[in-house]
Amino acid sequence: MKAAVPVLTAENLATDKGRVALFSELFKARLTLLVVLTTLVGFYLGSAIGVPVDYALMFHTVFGTALVAAGASALNQLIEREHDARMKRTENRPLPAQRITPNSVLLLGALLSVAGLAWLLFAVNPLTAFLGAVTLASYLFVYTPLKRLTVLNTAVGAVPGALPPLMGWAAATNSVSAGGWALFAILFFWQLPHFMAISWLYREDYARAGYRMLSGVDPEGRRTAASAVRNTIALLLISLFPYVLHLAGRYYLAGAFVLGAVFLACAIVFARKLTPRAARQLFFASIIYLPLLLGLLVADKATKKLTPEGAVSTQSLPRAEQGANPVAAPATLLN
Numbered sequence: 001m002k003a004a005v006p007v008l009t010a011e012n013l014a015t016d017k018g019r020v021a022l023f024s025e026l027f028k029a030r031l032t033l034l035v036v037l038t039t040l041v042g043f044y045l046g047s048a049i050g051v052p053v054d055y056a057l058m059f060h061t062v063f064g065t066a067l068v069a070a071g072a073s074a075l076n077q078l079i080e081r082e083h084d085a086r087m088k089r090t091e092n093r094p095l096p097a098q099r100i101t102p103n104s105v106l107l108l109g110a111l112l113s114v115a116g117l118a119w120l121l122f123a124v125n126p127l128t129a130f131l132g133a134v135t136l137a138s139y140l141f142v143y144t145p146l147k148r149l150t151v152l153n154t155a156v157g158a159v160p161g162a163l164p165p166l167m168g169w170a171a172a173t174n175s176v177s178a179g180g181w182a183l184f185a186i187l188f189f190w191q192l193p194h195f196m197a198i199s200w201l202y203r204e205d206y207a208r209a210g211y212r213m214l215s216g217v218d219p220e221g222r223r224t225a226a227s228a229v230r231n232t233i234a235l236l237l238i239s240l241f242p243y244v245l246h247l248a249g250r251y252y253l254a255g256a257f258v259l260g261a262v263f264l265a266c267a268i269v270f271a272r273k274l275t276p277r278a279a280r281q282l283f284f285a286s287i288i289y290l291p292l293l294l295g296l297l298v299a300d301k302a303t304k305k306l307t308p309e310g311a312v313s314t315q316s317l318p319r320a321e322q323g324a325n326p327v328a329a330p331a332t333l334l335n
Contacts, residue, residue, distance in 0.1 A: 026077065026094045026105065027070035027112075034290075035069040035164045036062050041294045042168025042183050045247055049303055054172075060123035061171035065164060067116030068132045072139050074109035078102055079144050086209040089202055120171075128171045135163040151214040154195050162187035182241040186293070189238055192231035193267050194286040196224050197279045200270075225271030228282065232267040236260030242297060252300040256293060263289045 043061055047053050077084065077095055085096035094100045113136055121129035143157035162184045169180030196214070199206060203215035215224045239260050243253040266285040270278040 022094050022099055026074050026100065026108075028073035031073060032066055032069045036066050037291070037294065038165040038183075038187060039065045039168040039171075041297060042165035042170075042180060043172045044168075044298055045179060045183065045242075045301060046169040046172030048172075057124065057171065060119065061128065061168060064116045064119035064124060064128075065132065065167055067112050067119060068136055069116075069164075071109045071111070071113030071116060072136050074105050075113065075140055076144055078105045078109060079140065080147075083148075083209040083211065087202075087205045089205050090209075120167075124171045125174050127174055127176070128167050131163055131167045131170055131176075135160045135167070147211045149212060151212050151217060153212065154192065154199070154214065158188045158191040158195075161191050179242070179245055179247050182238070182245055182247065185238045185241065186235065189231050189235035190286065190290055193228040193235070193263070193282060196228040196231075197270065197283040197286065200224055200274070200279045201276060201283070221274040225274060228267045229264070229271050232260075232264045236264055239293060246302050248297050249300045249302050252296045255296040255300075259289050259293055259296075 039062055040058070043058050044053065077093060081093075081095035081102065084090035084093050090096065095102065095105060117129050117132050117136070120132050139157070139160040143153060143160060146153040146156055165183035165187055166176060166180045169183060170176055173180070199213040199215040200221065203213060206213045207216045214227060215221070218224050236257070239256040240253060242248040243250070243256070263285050266282045270282040272278075
């Protein structure tokens with residue numbers, strides 16, 4: 001007979017791995033930190049040139065987004081608790097290890113998610129709250145069930161994973177114009193080689209849990225390798241868009257190209273060898289690439305103002321450039 005699940009109490013939390021460790025795992029602290037980081041970058045890049053950054057609005061944006069991300073992580077683990085118990089990689093998470101009850105996770109996850117969306121709605125703007133709701137719903141009710149149905153789940157899951165920088169942009173501009181979509185695209189394509197590396201390393205574990213990953217139906221690894229290389233090439237090209245759209249300068253352009261080339265080299269090595277070592281190298285290359293690229297974006301943010309229609313204004317350009325024909329960004333998609 002299966003042992004009863006212990007009730008969540010302060011005494012129980014003080015034992016085992018401790019209160020902080022439990023909630024860090026439940027709310028996927030590293031993933032939530034990545035969400036916060038990308039949201040901050042989107043907000044900063046969307047903030048108007050020549051005007052002090054609205055730090056109060058930035059705080060509200062990051063806080064509300066972090067609440068939604070933490071709630072989504074908890075609810076995702078609630079839905080997948082039986083499958084997580086079958087994987088060595090996830091069997092020690094709070095729910096499979098019975099360190100917290102499902103009812104407690106449901107309550108915490110729902111409260112955090114609703115509180116985060118409400119915070120974004122009333123403290124930021126309705127557009128950012130809407131994007132937060134789309135992120136939450138697509139992560140829990142589209143991506144999560146698709147993991148057991150189709151190998152396309154990775155591409156589908158990259159959508160909610162790429163929305164946080166667009167949320168930051170929407171918070172700063174109250175629009176989802178071209179610059180925000182460029183940030184979305186960077187995060188979208190970055191996730192694909194990142195997860196190809198992970199899924200190749202843990203393909204047996206995923207199969208044991210009933211998750212349909214490309215690596216699980218691709219024993220020779222050709223499709224997995226092709227996906228990693230193809231999407232890294234796409235990422236390299238997409239990463240140049242912030243320069244094209246006048247969000248960043250020439251230093252960013254050069255840095256983005258070099259980072260993308262190194263990342264692509266790691267993907268090619270992975271594709272040719274398909275060894276655990278090559279997969280780990282690609283994984284570590286991905287987690288080094290992203291913060292460096294985002295750091296370049298922030299450090300070399302362009303000083304050219306954008307008009308409400310998304311075109312480059314000549315008011316803040318050097319005299320030599322005024323009167324030239326700047327590259328116009330596409331019109332705002334949603335106001």
